[in-house]
Amino acid sequence: MIEYNQPLYRPPAEANSVIIQVTLGCSxxxxxxxxxxxxxxxxxxxxxxxxxxxxTMASFYQDSVKMFxxxxDALNMETNHLIKILDYAYLKFPKLRRVSVYASAFNLNDKSLEELKLxxxxxxxxxxxxxxxxxxxxxxKIxxxxxxxKMIDSLNKAYQAGLKTSVTVILGLAGKKYSFEHIKETANIINQVKVTYLSTLQLMLEEGRYQKFIKNFDGGFKMLNEKEMLEEQKSFLEQLNPSNKVIFRSNHVSNSLALAGTIPKDKTRLIEELSFILKSL
Ligand code: SF4
Incomplete structure (x- = not known):
């Protein structure tokens, strides 16, 4: 087997994928x-x-269909370099049908439509x-x-290139003071792009991170409590009106309430579930 350079992260949905490290760290x-x-x-x-x-991975898992x-942010690589890796992966895994990467907002912005199509x-x-x-x-502030x-243009560029996108939003990220703006502007992005998957996480700061995190929040940062997190979640869902079908999940380990559905079809049901829980808090 291969020896990974730790720590190694992958999205939950890639649990059964072959993982290949093509970059180390984040650019x-x-x-x-x-x-x-x-x-x-x-x-x-x-x-x-x-x-x-x-x-090495092909010698163990030749029939794999998914690779991460x-x-x-593997998308930061030169496009030609990434293409050589994709060509080799498809050559060695004949049944491969899906390859995915993490990308930062900056990486996707830097790639042209032609590069993404390629x-x-x-x-x-x-x-x-x-x-x-x-x-x-x-x-x-973060x-x-x-x-x-730039984010709207980048995500629409990926859509135009035929790429699926799975995006994450962090509830509680703006604290109490900027909560309204955070949710309004985040919903505004989703309503102007065509993403395939949308997940909301709740802000979790590792020990020792708090001081670094709050230093740019003038006037202090007030962490949202569980009820306020769910209120943000509800407000976010209420403001979502995407022009396409979006698969929505809030089932990360950070989420206090697991929700799943498709927007817009399940929007009312999800909001009702949240209202019901909120009444009991
Ligand atoms: S959240 Fe920021 S620092 Fe962390 S991996 Fe993404 S771009 Fe890098």
Whole structure:
């Protein structure tokens, strides 16, 4: 088997996928809420090393149909480099039908429509993308400053290229003071793009992270309690009016209430479930 460079993360939906590390760490690594790759320096792995790992995994799991390319933002790689990896993966795994990656908002913004179309043609299918918040003010505070319009353009570009996107939003990220703006602007993004999957997580800060996280919140940061998190969730769902069908989940380990459905079909039912729980709190 191959020896992974730890820590290794993958989306929950990739539990049965072959995992190949094509980059190490995150090329950005500055978001104040995130500690995932803080122990790693970002690096693009050499092709020969990636190919060796693909060979090894193919010798054990030749019939695999899904592959996830780690680490934090494999889409940051040069497009040609990523294409060589995709070509080799499909050559060695004849039954492969889905390859996915994590991408930061900056990576997707940097890729042209032509590059994304080429990647899709070469077998990249799904991009995991952290929106976190649609509010630029909040994004600046968490040190992930990218404008709403850039995120909307990037996600629509991916859709135009035929790529599926799975996006995450973090409830509680803006604290009490900026909660209204956080939810309004985040719903505004979803209503203007065509994502395939949408998940909401709840803000969880690792020990020792709190001071770093709150330092950009002028006037202090007040963490939302469980009830306020669910109120944000409800308000977010109420404001969602996407133009396409979106598969919605809130079943991350951080979520105090697991919800699942398809928007818009299940929107009313999800809001009713939340209202019912909120009444009892
Ligand atoms: S871009 Fe993603 S992986 Fe990188 S620091 Fe931010 S949240 Fe973490």
């Amino acid at each position: 950005f690594n500055k978001c104040t809420f995130c500690t995932m790759y803080e122990s790693k320096d970002y690096k693009v792995r050499k092709l020969e090393d990636v190919f060796k790992d693909i060979d 390319l780690a680490d934090g 990647l899709k043609e070469k077998g990249l299918n799904l991009i995991y993308y952290g929106i976190e918040s649609g509010s630029y003010e909040v994004l600046k 040190q992930k400053p990218i404008s709403q319009i």
